[in-house]
Amino acid sequence: MTRTYHADRVVIQVPTRNGARATPKRRRIGPRRKHAIRLKRYALRNMVYKILCHCSSQDGKFRMKRKRLFIVSFCAALLVVGILITTLRPKRQALYRVTYLPSLGGEFSLPWSINDQGQIAGFLKVARSTYHLFLWDREKGLQDLGPVDNNHVYINNAGQIAATMRDSNGHGRAFIWDPNRGRSVLPTLGGKRANAYGINNHGQVVGAAETASNVLHAFVWDSVSGIRDLTASSTVKTRAWSINDAGQVIVFAQGASSRLVNINSGVTSTSLPIPVLGLIEINNNGFIAGVVRTAQGKYDIGIWHPDMGMKKLLKLNMDSSATSKINDVNQVIFAKRQQAFKLFGRTLFYTAAKNYMHDPNLGRISLNGYVSIGRGENLWLTDINNKGCIIGAVQSTKDSRSRGVLLEPIPEKWNK
Numbered sequence: 001m002t003r004t005y006h007a008d009r010v011v012i013q014v015p016t017r018n019g020a021r022a023t024p025k026r027r028r029i030g031p032r033r034k035h036a037i038r039l040k041r042y043a044l045r046n047m048v049y050k051i052l053c054h055c056s057s058q059d060g061k062f063r064m065k066r067k068r069l070f071i072v073s074f075c076a077a078l079l080v081v082g083i084l085i086t087t088l089r090p091k092r093q094a095l096y097r098v099t100y101l102p103s104l105g106g107e108f109s110l111p112w113s114i115n116d117q118g119q120i121a122g123f124l125k126v127a128r129s130t131y132h133l134f135l136w137d138r139e140k141g142l143q144d145l146g147p148v149d150n151n152h153v154y155i156n157n158a159g160q161i162a163a164t165m166r167d168s169n170g171h172g173r174a175f176i177w178d179p180n181r182g183r184s185v186l187p188t189l190g191g192k193r194a195n196a197y198g199i200n201n202h203g204q205v206v207g208a209a210e211t212a213s214n215v216l217h218a219f220v221w222d223s224v225s226g227i228r229d230l231t232a233s234s235t236v237k238t239r240a241w242s243i244n245d246a247g248q249v250i251v252f253a254q255g256a257s258s259r260l261v262n263i264n265s266g267v268t269s270t271s272l273p274i275p276v277l278g279l280i281e282i283n284n285n286g287f288i289a290g291v292v293r294t295a296q297g298k299y300d301i302g303i304w305h306p307d308m309g310m311k312k313l314l315k316l317n318m319d320s321s322a323t324s325k326i327n328d329v330n331q332v333i334f335a336k337r338q339q340a341f342k343l344f345g346r347t348l349f350y351t352a353a354k355n356y357m358h359d360p361n362l363g364r365i366s367l368n369g370y371v372s373i374g375r376g377e378n379l380w381l382t383d384i385n386n387k388g389c390i391i392g393a394v395q396s397t398k399d400s401r402s403r404g405v406l407l408e409p410i411p412e413k414w415n416k
Contacts, residue, residue, distance in 0.1 A: 094370075094410065094413065095365065095370075095409060095410060095413050095414065096367075096370050096390075096407040096408060096409055096410065097407070097408045097409075097410055098370055098371060098405060098406070098407055098408075099405070099406040099408065100403060100404070100405055100406075101120070101136055101142075101403070101404035101405065101406060102136075102141070102142050103124055103142075103403070103404075104124055104126060104132070104134075104142065104144060106124055106125045106126055107125065107399075107400060107401045107402070108124060108125035108400050108401065108402045109122065109123075109124040109125070109134075109393065109402055109403055109404045110122050110123055110124070110150075110382070110393050110402055110404065111136070111382060111383075111391040111392070111393065111404040111405075111406070112152065112153040112154070112382050112383065112391075113153055113154045113155045113161075113382070113383050113391075114155070114383050114384070114385045114389055114390075114391045114406075115155050115156060115157045115159070115385060116157050116385050116386050116387060117137070117157060117159070118137055118138065118385075118387075118389060119135060119136070119137045119155060119159055120135070120136045120137070120155075120391055120404075120406065121133070121134070121135055121136075121153045121154070121155040121161045121163075122134055122136075122153055122382075122391075122404065123148050123149075123150055123151075123153055123163075125150075125400070130147070131147070131148055131149065131150040132144050132145065132146060132147060132148060133145040133146060133147070133148035133153065133161065133163055133177065135155075135159075135161070145161070145177055145183070146165075146183065147165055147166070148163050148164070148165050149163070149164040149165055149166060149172055149195075151163075151164055151195070152164065152195070152196065152197055152198075154196070154197075154198050154199045155199070156199050156200060156201045156203065157201050158179075158201065158203065159178075159179045160176060160177065160178050160179070160199060160203055161176065161177040161199075162174070162175075162176050162177075162196040162198065162199035162205045162207075163175060163177070163196055164194075164195045164196050164207075165185075167185075169192070171192045171193040172193045172194065172195050173185050173186070173188075173193065173194055174186040174194040174195055174196035174205065174207050174209070174221075175196070176196075176199070176203070176205055176221075186205065186209075186221050186227065187209075187221075187226065187227050188209045188210055188227075189209040189210060189211045189212070189217055189219060189227065189229050190210070190211050190212030190213075191209065191210025191211050191212060191214055191215075192210055193209070193210045194207060194208065194209035194210065194219070195207045195208050195209075195239075197239060197240060197241050197242070198240070198241060198242045198243045198281070199243070200243045200244055200245050200247075201245050202222070202245060203222060203223060204220055204221065204222045204243055204247070204263070205220070205221045205222070205243075206218070206219065206220050206221075206240035206241070206242070206243045206249055207219060207239065207240060208237075208238070208239035208240065209227065209229075211229070215235065215236075215237060216237045216238065216239060217229050217230070217231050217232070217234065217237075217238055218230040218231050218238040218239050218240035218249070218251045218252075218261075218267070219240060220240060220243070220249065220263045228263070228266075229266070230249065230251060230261060230263070230266040230267055231251065231253070231266065231267045232266065234253070234267065236253055236254045236255065236256075237253070237254040238251055238252060238253045238254070238267070239251070239252050240261075241258075241279070241280070241281065242280070242281035242282050243263070243282075244282050244283060244284045244286070245284045246284065246286070247262055247263040247264065248260060248261070248262060248263075248282055248286060249261045249262070249263055249282075250274065250280060250281065250282055250288065251267055251271075253267075257273045257274065257275075258273070258274045258280070259271040259272060259273055259274060260272045260273075260274055260282075260288075260306060272306050274288060274290075274304065275292070275304055275310060276288055276289070276290030276291060276292055276302060276303075276304050276310075277290055277291045277292070277293065277299065278290040278291045278299075278323060278324060279323040279324075280324065281324075281325060281326060282326075283326050283327060283328050283330070284328050285305075285328055285330075286305055286306060286307075287303050287304070287305050287326060287330055288303065288304050288305070288326070289301070289302070289303045289304075289324040289325070289326035289332045289334075290302065290303075290304070290324055291324070292310065292312060294315070300312055300313075300314060300315045301313045301314045301324065301332065301334055301358065303326065303330065303332065313332065313358050313364075314356070314358060314364055323335065323382075325381070325382070325383050325384050326384075327384050327385060327386045327388070328386045329360070329386060329388075330360050331357060331358065331359050331360070331384060331388060332357065332358045332384075333355070333356070333357045333358075333367075333381045333383075333384045333390055334355075334356055334358075334381075335353055335354065335355045335356070335379075335380065335381055336353065336354040336355075336356070353378040353379065353380070354366065354368060355367040355368055355379050355380075355381050355392070357384070357390065367379070367381065367390070367407065370407060371392075371394060371405055371407075372394070373394055374394075376396060376397050376398050377394050377395065377396055377397065378394070378395055378397060379392055379393075379394055379395075379405075380392050380393050380394075380395055387409070388409040388414070389406065389407065389408050389409065390406070390407040391404065391405070391406050391407075392404070392405055392407075393405060
């Protein structure tokens, strides 16, 4: 008897008496036998599959090990390079001593101006939309000098402060605060409002005041001559931004370049145009610091003198509205504002603002590392005096928090 196995049946062949074979008789197998055959088939298939998977997995594990080895080696190389750079690079010399200024318990404080005696004037927030003028020094500490507009505040070496306040009608009014006489509100040019934008060591205040025709004009005021219009013949808005002890004033005109003006003559046809941009100021030697346009949308830091011309200090691709401050030894502080990092037109993140001081002897000095700046905070520098003391504030980019800082040069580090 011969058996032949098929997928679902067993064929049995039986010989006849004369030796001929009869037609095979087919006998169907039961469900148990069928199930056993399927189990064997599946077992064989699984065994082959496992063998193939084992071979491929061994090769994959080898490739994975090689990839991991490369990553670990690369990271180790980066670590070694970082350690070498850190250890071999000369450590930056600590040039400044940092002091965090006190407040009156509020969350906002902004020092704006510092004189050569180390007195700092600024404004702080005492309530919602309410700001007070403050004066700080190491001897008397923090003094509250009353309401002020949250804007420009300037102090000279005599301790006189020029700023702006709001009158009972809500109009801005320039005033001068004197250590002996207190606060005195300055007159206008016939209008309702005036703003103060600078003061020199002679007590002369400059700014912008409204005329009787409701046009803002640049003005200068002193206790002897009173208020004078520096652009009496002009029909456009002007403002005086900065004044030095020689009576030189920077005057901005709407739709025109700024000009260097003498307070005795005012703006004339011979007034020199100033080739630097931004919120600029002039020192007592006649130098003006600001940004200089180098290409479309690109600006560098430079200083300009009416007799010596332009001198470019740094190539930083600054913003055209950048603020710069200069003292009498031509030290310049400036900030490169935070910039957006974009990909395919979408802003991914913002870079932190970078603050610098340019010294004629030491060159560019980065100031961000001296002040503790947390995530979501920027350092904003506001002034520098003739001793190299720098003031500013660490401000939050998420809310209105701001705390004042003072950077004082360490004399032995500057060979002083």
